Amino acid sequence: GIQVEQSPPDLILQEGANSTLRCNFSDSVNNLQWFHQNPWGQLINLFYIPSGTKQNGRLSATTVATERYSLLYISSSQTTDSGVYFCAVVLFQGAQKLVFGQGTRLTINP
Amino acid sequence: DAGVIQSPRHEVTEMGQEVTLRCKPISGHNSLFWYRQTMMRGLELLIYFNNNVPIDDSGMPEDRFSAKMPNASFSTLKIQPSEPRDSAVYFCASSSGVNTEAFFGQGTRLTVV
Numbered sequence: 001g002i003q004v005e006q007s008p009p010d011l012i013l014q015e016g017a018n019s020t021l022r023c024n025f026s027d028s029v030n031n032l033q034w035f036h037q038n039p040w041g042q043l044i045n046l047f048y049i050p051s052g053t054k055q056n057g058r059l060s061a062t063t064v065a066t067e068r069y070s071l072l073y074i075s076s077s078q079t080t081d082s083g084v085y086f087c088a089v090v091l092f093q094g095a096q097k098l099v100f101g102q103g104t105r106l107t108i109n110p
Numbered sequence: 111d112a113g114v115i116q117s118p119r120h121e122v123t124e125m126g127q128e129v130t131l132r133c134k135p136i137s138g139h140n141s142l143f144w145y146r147q148t149m150m151r152g153l154e155l156l157i158y159f160n161n162n163v164p165i166d167d168s169g170m171p172e173d174r175f176s177a178k179m180p181n182a183s184f185s186t187l188k189i190q191p192s193e194p195r196d197s198a199v200y201f202c203a204s205s206s207g208v209n210t211e212a213f214f215g216q217g218t219r220l221t222v223v
Contacts, residue, residue: 030208031209031210033211041216043217045214048210050209088153096141096160096165097143097166098203098212
């Protein structure tokens with residue numbers, strides 16, 4: 001099956017720093033989403049981005065489908081950005097289901 | 111819209127008991143997904159429905175697990191009998207169709223003692 005690999009697995013930063021999270025996938029995809037799981041366990045939608053670039057405030061994401069990766073950028077980090085960031089993809093062919101990576105755990109220290 | 115609604119939020123039960131988790135998808139969405147999250151296996155799909163019909167249940171761990179979607183606004187995931195290894199957070203998600211954005215409920219934290 002498709003492999004979804006996220007890096008780094010853990011990231012610890014000071015408030016105000018910028019970060020880049022990466023998601024690599026092993027096959028062509030129809031759909032790619034980024035989620036933030038906050039410390040209370042909620043999965044919050046960040047981006048639906050099968051290709052191209054999108055921005056929402058301090059966050060932006062870029063997916064290069066032909067090269068099978070996506071990047072999530074967080075600028076001027078705040079402590080509320082802490083949590084686990086997941087990338088999830090739907091294969092181009094086959095079952096229409098979101099397959100998740102293992103996540104990047106981000107800790108922002110004040 | 112209130113989003114995807116799951117109940118209960120927390121469930122503690124004894125081994126061998128039946129557990130029923132409930133989900134109300136976003137109105138107008140015709141795809142519904144049940145996921146399970148554990149430390150060891152991360153987020154894994156158990157089953158998904160399209161227009162109330164189960165499409166892929168290959169992720170259902172064993173016969174103790176069953177899921178139904180009697181109508182477009184309600185789904186259940188049942189575990190009978192429950193075992194301690196079923197302890198996890200169970201998420202329900204819905205989307206408006208193939209290759210569209212999926213939205214998750216707040217999850218049900220199940221503890222089987």
